Amino acid sequence: MTTGANGSDDLDAVSRDLERRGQEYAVATVVWRQAPSSGQIGSRAIITGDGQLHGWIGGACAEPTVIREAQRVIRSGEAQLFFLGASEELMLPDGVTSIPMSCQSEGALQIYIEPMLPPVRLIVIGHSPMARHLTELATVLGWRAELIAGADFSSAEVDRQSVVVVATQGHGDEDVLRDAVSAMPAYVGMVASRKRADAVLGYLADRGVPAHLLERVHAPIGLDLGSTTHSEIAVSILAELVQLRAAGELAGELTEEPASEQATAPATDGRIELPVLQPTTALDPVCGMTVPADDAHYPHEHAGTTYHFCCVGCRDAFADDPERFLAGATQSCGGAD
Template sequence: MLNIADTLYDWCRAARPFALATVVQVSGSAPLPPGTALAVDADGTVVGSVSGGCVEGAVYELCRQVLEDGGAPSRARFGYSDDDAFAVGLTCGGEIDVLVQRVEPADRPHLAAALEAVAQGRPAAVAQIVDGPEELLGRTLCVFGDAGACDGSLGSEQVERAVAAQAHTLLRAGRTGRIELGGDADTCPERLSVLVHANAPRPRMLIFGAVDFAVALSRAGNLLGYRVTVCDARPVFATPARLPYADEVVVDWPHRYLEHTDVDARTAVCVLTHDAKFDIPLLRLALDLPVGYVGAMGSRRTHAGRLDLLRHAGVPEGRLARLHSPIGLDLGARTPEETAISISAEIIARANRGTGLPLSHGAGPIHRPGPHPSPFSRRTAV
């Protein structure tokens, strides 16, 4: 639902009831991941998507129905129909389960608070019961960036504590995911499935070297939803005027800046400096940090020499294997803009465990099932 957080927050502020349709489970090839949502208000205004267009009409009618009759939340499954080419279904061949429920903002002030946090870019998560006893289906609990902060109701304190703990874990990791609990005395007697919609701060892209390639890569990183920092020790090159797409431009020695900045498993480190006095201390540190991607620009000859220097500096082979160099995928790129696309493509493939091969050379679903939306996606209504 966080893909349409801005609009849902506006509706909550205006106390406008709405129907919320949420993708809660995906099997096979499906265009959108769990957590993606579509919503309809009493005037018939629709925002969001659950399938990229395949079943939107049918889901819209289900939303209108739940708004009119005020019924209990319900689940619907949509898949491909071989028997009837005009049947409602997914042309991609997968299946999705959608939970449709009516939301009364006056009854869920905690949801409005979470949506406000997301709209303002602050960390928050919404835990939504998507499978379990009928009386609990659709209930929500919201957790916020401060450890222990939560609000909402899931039926019992035991359930709320268990869900809040796991939701905080997912929020820290920046992942939307489904958790299963219950069936024991420690939580609740009946099993529950809870979908946690997590909104973490934007992932970081750290670009070292304020060269022409950094200008293009910072623009690509910004488009992908990264918070982009460009760092260079040379003040004449590291200026906001030269790097208008970067969120932050830092004049400092690269390894010194990296040593004192915050990183996590979603951080991409891109070394474009081409200078051993910068590269070696920087890469030695970067390869020892829990970041998601480390890449360095240079020819194969440069890379071989760089590896020798890193080994001499004491970097073990297991850490050297994390280094993507020469940086980027083989797209035949020549210009800074083409190179930025090459680097971005490798980062995306790394984050989503893609092969980097042409889709025409593979087999099976092109939409890989996964626990959460891409960390690069923006949260805007469509």
């Protein structure tokens, strides 16, 4: 989905709104162009994880590619420099990812795409000195950390990007953990011994909490630092969370639940949602571009198969002689880059 194609979006306002909602996004900036590309040096766009584009980065050829690569950058968490165009006659510097494009204008772009990841939202449930220390230490790192008493906690406090540490330590562990896992946060950890954690998980399993939810619980948590004091235990837990974040394991990606458990899982408080399916893509058989396989990308049916195209020019060329392109021929597309 694209918005603000006329460049009228206030990108600062868009970024503030995304950050306020804790959503990750990427910023794409044109750093070089080869005329007659419609993208200009300094042109910027914001791309969200679900593929919405705000601002202006280029025309119909460049835009779908930028959206696709921005989504990959968001998932990886690493900025990248991309070259979009015909690179056969150019010497590209190391570290540049070349993406061949055959737009009719024959322009080219170099685009720097940088991920903008929101700070970790840490929810610590409990009231012990260790829970307080953990919350304070996470705040020093710039994380959005909050401490909630077990009696005051509900699954409504949690979203898909949250990192939840259950530190109730014997005070209503079962109810708190059940509510926490039902919200499907990015991470759920429990401060408990292995024996205590097994007892709590077994209790919840016996009462119908689905296995795919209980399998998400990490327990015990914290790196083995030989910790003894409340502060040291808090450091060990935060160290493990930092390690997991660096490995990309706190991203909160949605995964599909096992089919058998989807059918038998008991009703909860409504927090378990259906998995979000990523939009499918298709290869334009005329110019070779990858485009979303949706109604906005010029669907055309031939011999029982629906093909999608980057522009009406490619669709019409295919409709005139489909066997030519199905045999592997390509041509420049009729769109603008």
